[in-house]
Amino acid sequence: MISKVAIIILNWNGWEDTIECLESIYQIAYPLYDIILVDNGSKDNSIQKIKDYAEGKIKVESQFFDYSPDNKPLYLKEFTKNELDSSVSIKKSIDSLAPNKNLIIIKNDNNYGFAEGNNIGIRFALNNLNPDYILLLNNDTVVDPYFLKELITVAESDSLIGILGPTVYEYKSPQVIQSAGAKIYWNKGEVINLTPNENKYSDEPENVDSVIGCALLAKSELFHKIGYLNKDYFAYLEETEWCVRVSKASYKIVYVPKGKIWHKGGATSNKITGFTLFHHTRNKFWFMKKHSSKKQYISYLIYFFGFRAWMIIGGIFYRQKNKEILPSLISFLKGIRDGILT
CATH class of the missing domain: 1.20.58 (Methane Monooxygenase Hydroxylase; Chain G, domain 1)
Structure with missing residues (x-):
């Protein structure tokens, strides 16, 4: 049986990055996923631009893939945060969506930060889509066609694995590794992204203290057992804090070398x-x-x-x-x- 994945992408005034990310996902070699785009109160006409992309009106250019018109138009559903907070039935309205060719947009009225913005998408997925896994993915990333398949294969090899992360490469220098998991140096309070030298590089998954939040795959059961990201953090270290909670609950945090993505970094916070x-x-x-x-x-x-x-x-x-x-x-x-x- 193929596991179902809900992919959560957060957008805040960054539609150009977002549609490049979306186009790379719609070309992956994995058969069962839903995409939930959470817009954190953008003021740059992001929603309309993303809808134009979904209708095939905007052609995405990227060094990592060729744009495909074949998967357009996408099946689109929009909800406001107020609708999600109300008693309105959502589940029936999304039952008709086709896996791998749908886009669910949640329009937040304000910027709730990385932590709570993702939590809103996660709660929606768990309440309405019944996924086996949740993937948190930054909008300033581009994914390899096989990255999700590699992550899921490792995840299902061990029931004690709770969180997984891919190899994260630099967007502008595609061969340079930005993160191969992370290590926490407790005496200094430092969370250091691991970047192995090529001569020590291995294809074998490794246990790590944390994975970078730009691409974090988690088993859905964790959110029921451990809880959600700490919304008070707003942005930064929330994924590390959550990884530590998951680790304390005796789950493994695993880095998967064969899973590959490219990350721009700072596309939102640098503004x-x-x-x-x-x-x-x-x-x-x-x-x-x-x-x-x-x-x-x-x-x-x-x-x-x-x-x-x-x-x-x-x-x-x-x-x-x-x-x-x-x-x-x-x-x-x-x-x-x-x-x-x-």
Whole structure:
């Protein structure tokens, strides 16, 4: 029996990236999936542009694939967040959709962040589509035709595997590995993306501490047992925090080398000065307070205030434009304050 996958893609003012991602998915060699596009209150006419793509009115150009008009038009269903929160029956209205050729759009009234934006899509999938797996996929990615098949094959080889991630390559340098899973260095509070050298590269799946959130496949049962992404994080480290919760529940986190995607990175967060600095800094304190031991947390504080903070401040002055230095510093300091005090 073929496992069913619900693919959740979050869009916020990034329709050009999103339709390239969508086109790559509609060309994958996997027979049973639904795509749920969650729009986080975009103001750039994203919804209409994505609908135009679904109708075959926009031809997508990419270095990774040739555009195919054969899978258009897509079967399209739209829902607002208010409709999902109401008692309106949704399930019957999507029963007629054809697998692999449908697009479900959820229109949020506001930007709920990466964590809650994905949670909205996950809840919809679990309540209405009955998937065996949930795939969280960033809109600024392009996928290999066989990536999902590789992930599912490994997932079904071991009932204790809960989360899987592919090899993530750089979009602009397609042979460069951005992430091959991640390792958590608890004494420093660092989550480091693993990037194996080619001469050490293996096709065999490996257990890791976490996988990068731009492409995370999870068994649906986990959301019932462990819960959803922590919405308070808004963006950054929410997938790592969730991976740790899953690991504490005795599930394995596995990196699958044969699964391949390409990731642009920062396509959304770079639009707002200080966004990454604030959320990453605050969330790191929250993450360490919740999941590290007392000894590890003290070690982290010493490392952060004795070394890491000064490196970040130096980087702000070195990398940022003059007009962005003060807002970036303020964002960083607010992240420290909120991370420690809340």
